[in-house]
Each structure stands twice: as C-alpha cells, then as structure tokens.
Amino acid sequence: MADRFEELMKSIAEEADAKVEYAAMREAVLQKAAAARRRQVRFVRYGAMAATLVILAGVGTLFLKQKGGMNATARDAEQAAPQAMEYSFADSADGIAPAGDPEMPEAGNASVAVPEEAEEDAVTSGALPESAPVSESPEESDESFEATSGANGLLEAVPSATGTPDAEAIAFSPEELCALCLTARADGADGALASFEFLYAPVETAEGYRLVDIVADCSGVTYTYNRVAAEASDDAYALILPAVSLYGARAETDADGVYAPADALVSASAEGSLTWILGGGEVKLEPYAGCTLSEAELRALCPLRLMEIE
Amino acid sequence: MPARDFESIYADYSRMVYWAAYGVLKNESDAMDVSQNVFLRVIKHQKKLEAMEDLQLKSWLYRVTVNLCLDGKRKHKREVLADELPETPISDMHALPEAAVLDAEARQTLYAAITALPDIYRETVMLHFFSELRYEEIAQLMGVSEGTVKSRMARAKERLFALLKGGEQHG
Numbered sequence: 001m002a003d004r005f006e007e008l009m010k011s012i013a014e015e016a017d018a019k020v021e022y023a024a025m026r027e028a029v030l031q032k033a034a035a036a037r038r039r040q041v042r043f044v045r046y047g048a049m050a051a052t053l054v055i056l057a058g059v060g061t062l063f064l065k066q067k068g069g070m071n072a073t074a075r076d077a078e079q080a081a082p083q084a085m086e087y088s089f090a091d092s093a094d095g096i097a098p099a100g101d102p103e104m105p106e107a108g109n110a111s112v113a114v115p116e117e118a119e120e121d122a123v124t125s126g127a128l129p130e131s132a133p134v135s136e137s138p139e140e141s142d143e144s145f146e147a148t149s150g151a152n153g154l155l156e157a158v159p160s161a162t163g164t165p166d167a168e169a170i171a172f173s174p175e176e177l178c179a180l181c182l183t184a185r186a187d188g189a190d191g192a193l194a195s196f197e198f199l200y201a202p203v204e205t206a207e208g209y210r211l212v213d214i215v216a217d218c219s220g221v222t223y224t225y226n227r228v229a230a231e232a233s234d235d236a237y238a239l240i241l242p243a244v245s246l247y248g249a250r251a252e253t254d255a256d257g258v259y260a261p262a263d264a265l266v267s268a269s270a271e272g273s274l275t276w277i278l279g280g281g282e283v284k285l286e287p288y289a290g291c292t293l294s295e296a297e298l299r300a301l302c303p304l305r306l307m308e309i310e
Numbered sequence: 311m312p313a314r315d316f317e318s319i320y321a322d323y324s325r326m327v328y329w330a331a332y333g334v335l336k337n338e339s340d341a342m343d344v345s346q347n348v349f350l351r352v353i354k355h356q357k358k359l360e361a362m363e364d365l366q367l368k369s370w371l372y373r374v375t376v377n378l379c380l381d382g383k384r385k386h387k388r389e390v391l392a393d394e395l396p397e398t399p400i401s402d403m404h405a406l407p408e409a410a411v412l413d414a415e416a417r418q419t420l421y422a423a424i425t426a427l428p429d430i431y432r433e434t435v436m437l438h439f440f441s442e443l444r445y446e447e448i449a450q451l452m453g454v455s456e457g458t459v460k461s462r463m464a465r466a467k468e469r470l471f472a473l474l475k476g477g478e479q480h481g
Contacts, residue, residue, distance in 0.1 A: 005467065012421055013329075013439040022324050025342060029320075029349040036350075 314360060314367075319352055323368065326441040327375050333436030334379035336425050344378045365450065372451040423473050431466035434459060 314322075327348050332341035351374055352359060359367055424435055437448045438459075445463070449456040 005471065008417075008420070009435070009439045012417060012424075013442075016421065017325060017329070017440060020325075020328055020342075022320075022328070025324065025328075025346055026320055026349075029346050029353070032346065032350055033353045 316349075316353055316356060319359065319367070320349060323371050324349070326368070326437075326443065327371055329436045329440035330372055330375045330433070331379055332440070333433040334376060334429070335382070336432070340379075340382060344375060344382060347378050348375050365447075368447065369451055420470065420473065423470055427466055427469060431462055431469065434462040435466050438463060 324345065328341055328345045331344040331348075332338065335341050335344065348371060352371075359370065362370065424432060426432075427435065433452070434448060437443045437451070438445065443451070445456050445459045449459045452459070
C-alpha cells in the first residue's frame with residue numbers, strides 16, 4: 001500500500017505540474033522585468049527634462065528680476081523717461097522680455113551676461129534630453145535645484161542633498177537599512193539586528209515560531225515569524241523595528257496586532273536557544289544548524305530580545 | 311562557481327518555486343503571482359545569485375518564495391477553502407497503472423485532501439512530491455532536521471491513508 005501510495009502521489013503531482021503554464025509564467029516575468037526597466041529609464045529621462053524646464057524657468061525668472069531691477073534703476077536715474085510697454089508686460093506677467101532693448105544701459109547689459117550664458121547652456125542641455133547619458137541626469141538636476149533654490153527661493157520644496165536626518169532615514173533603501181544594521185553590529189551598537197535571520201529554527205515538537213524573514217523598507221526592519229504548527233492563515237507574526245529604532249527607539253506592537261515581544265518575554269540559554277512566551281504558551285527555539293555564534297555574539301545580535309543569560 | 315543565467319535558474323527551479331508557493335497559499339493564481347515575483351527578484355539580484363552554490367540558491371529561492379507568500383497573506387488576509395480549489399488536475403486515469411486503484415473522483419478528492427492538510431504537512435508533501443525535493447533538502451530549506459521532515463511526511467500520509475481507506479479526512 002505504501003509503495004502504491006508513493007506512486008499515486010507522484011502521479012498526481014506530475015499531472016498537476018503538467019497543468020502549470022511555466023512558459024507563460026516565464027514570458028510574464030520577462031515582460032514585467034522589461035516594463036520595469038522601461039519605467040526606470042522613462043523616470044530618469046523625464047526627470048531630466050523636468051529638471052531642465054525648472055532650470056530654464058528659474059534662470060528666466062532671475063533674468064527678468066535682474067532686468068526689472070535695472071529698469072527701476074534706470075527709471076530712477078532718468079526720472080522723466082516714460083514707462084515702455086515691454087517693461088510693463090515683463091514686470092506684471094513674468095513674461096518673456098524683448099530680445100532687443102534699446103533703452104537698456106550698458107552696465108545692465110554687462111550684468112545680465114552670466115544668466116544669459118546659463119540659459120543658453122540650459123537650453124543646449126535641454127534640447128537633447130534623450131541623447132544625454134541617463135546616469136548624468138539626476139546629478140545635473142540635483143545641483144541645479146540647489147543653485148536655483150538659493151538664488152531665488154522658488155524651489156523650496158525641492159529636497160536638497162543636505163536634508164534632515166529624518167528625511168534621510170525615510171529615504172533609505174532596504175539594502176541601505178540592512179547595511180546600517182550590519183554596520184551597527186560590527187560596531188557593537190544596539191541597533192544591530194539584521195544578521196539575526198535564520199539563526200533559529202523550531203524544536204522537534206513542531207510547535208513554536210520560526211524566524212522566516214527579515215525585510216527592511218522605509219518603515220523599518222520587520223522580522224517575520226511563522227508559527228510552525230499553525231493551521232490558520234494569519235498566524236505569521238512579525239517583530240517590527242521602525243526605522244527610527246536605528247536611532248535608539250524600541251520595538252513596538254502595531255495596530256494590526258503584529259506581535260513585538262517585550263524583553264521580559266524572551267530569555268536565552270548559553271547554548272543559544274531562545275525561549276519565548278507568546279500567546280500564553282512557552283515556545284523554545286533552538287539554534288539553527290550551523291549557527292556558531294557565541295553568547296556574546298548573540299547578545300550583540302539581538303539586544304532588544306535577550307534577557308540575562310543564565 | 312556555477313555559471314548560470316536566468317534561463318537556467320528558471321528551468322531548474324520554477325517547479326520548486328511554484329509548488330512551494332502553492333503549498334503555502336493553496337491557490338493557483340496566487341502561487342503563479344508569487345512565483346513571478348520571485349523570478350523578478352532573481353533578475354534583480356542575478357549577479358549575486360550567479361555566485362551562489364546550488365544549495366544556497368535553492369535556499370534563497372525558497373526563503374523568498376515563502377516570505378512573499380506570507381507577505382501576501384498578511385496583506386490580503388484571505389483564506390482559500392479547500393473546497394474552493396477548483397482546477398483539480400487529475401484527469402488521465404491511465405497515466406500510471408498504479409493509479410488505477412482509484413477512480414478519477416477519488417483522485418480528485420485526494421488532491422483536495424492534500425491541499426487541506428495542515429500547513430506543515432501540506433508544505434512538506436508539496437515540496438517532496440510536487441517540487442521533487444529530497445527529505446534532506448526539505449530539512450535544509452525549512453530549517454528543521456531530516457527526522458522532522460520524515461515524521462511530518464509520515465503524519466501527512468497517515469491522514470491521507472485514512473482518507474483512502476474511507477476514514478475521516480482530518481484526523
């Protein structure tokens with residue numbers, strides 16, 4: 001019966017597998033990957049174009065303001081000169097100034113020479129945005145944003161390279177967050193947690209929680225545990241360390257009931273096994289095969305969870 | 311260092327990934343979605359994966375698969391009931407002579423019973439029979455001992471035996 005059962009199971013599996021459309025799945029994967037690449041290129045390309053437009057607008061505004069200031073100076077000096085129609089238009093609507101200005105003083109022409117050159121450069125770079133190297137576009141735009149922001153204050157909402165610490169934390173990529181944790185671990189700091197992945201597995205009783213994942217995103221680092229004996233779908237528990245925890249905050253429980261154990265609920269033995277108190281029951285996790293961490297290393301890895309090791 | 315590209319990884323492991331996902335999710339379309347996302351990550355991390363040994367790669371794929379499944383379950387909080395599993399793929403009764411001991415309806419019932427097993431047993435059965443992994447490999451992937459895998463498989467078989475003998479589906 002057992003051999004026949006094995007054969008039966010294999011035949012069922014083979015037939016089920018034959019129904020899976022692996023070729024279609026592969027095509028879908030490749031299409032999604034290609035679409036993602038296109039989106040990325042498009043974002044960079046249009047981002048560069050947008051940055052060029054912003055530069056043009058900023059330079060143009062600066063040019064007009066300087067020109068308007070010079071006109072006022074000229075008006076003050078001459079006092080009796082009538083207001084030209086072109087100046088009224090430019091001042092009131094921030095429009096385009098006339099190409100030739102017969103009343104512009106010589107000194108004024110000299111003073112606007114730099115913005116004109118800048119505008120020319122910007123137009124040149126913006127004329128062929130698609131032919132520009134993709135990797136250079138963001139850098140150009142960042143530099144331009146800062147320079148423009150400092151010049152006329154029109155772009156205050158544009159983030160600069162020297163943002164606040166909070167803004168930097170939010171902007172971290174998962175890899176950067178993990179790298180931060182690992183760096184902290186190497187330095188022996190309390191924020192060191194990312195290397196905890198898969199150190200522990202459930203004991204033979206098939207009861208307990210298994211650390212199945214560590215995911216870092218903009219919200220922080222999430223440690224996901226799977227209750228091994230669970231039969232319900234929502235029995236995955238996660239320990240969430242918000243991004244700010246990298247700066248000293250503690251784990252917490254979120255609104256969805258995701259579990260974050262308090263220090264007092266976890267104890268560890270010198271052998272490296274962890275004992276948790278979760279959901280009213282006591283759970284013991286043994287070190288995962290191949291785990292050779294010492295007691296000190298365990299402590300360094302999970303300072304938020306380990307109590308005194310007896 | 312093994313030389314592999316996306317195509318070879320896909321050819322070697324797409325079956326394992328799909329059935330690992332199915333073992334967790336019990337739903338074909340969800341398993342397909344997760345499998346696609348797993349291989350999108352393969353493309354994304356291809357250089358890192360190229361340097362991995364087979365066991366490392368297999369472990370990485372399994373972890374990513376399970377993690378994505380759990381993420382999806384947490385997000386959607388939906389449970390697919392066993393009796394909603396529709397596309398029971400058992401149709402050819404004559405594929406294997408041994409299979410003739412059961413008629414199509416019984417095989418369909420057995421397939422549904424597999425998907426209705428408790429998580430740890432179903433995942434073990436899926437990995438062994440559907441993903442064609444050995445007990446040793448399953449133990450490494452799931453982070454348990456080989457003995458645990460064998461005992462889980464034995465319990466899974468007991469439940470399915472009971473079904474075949476006309477016993478209750480859930481012991």
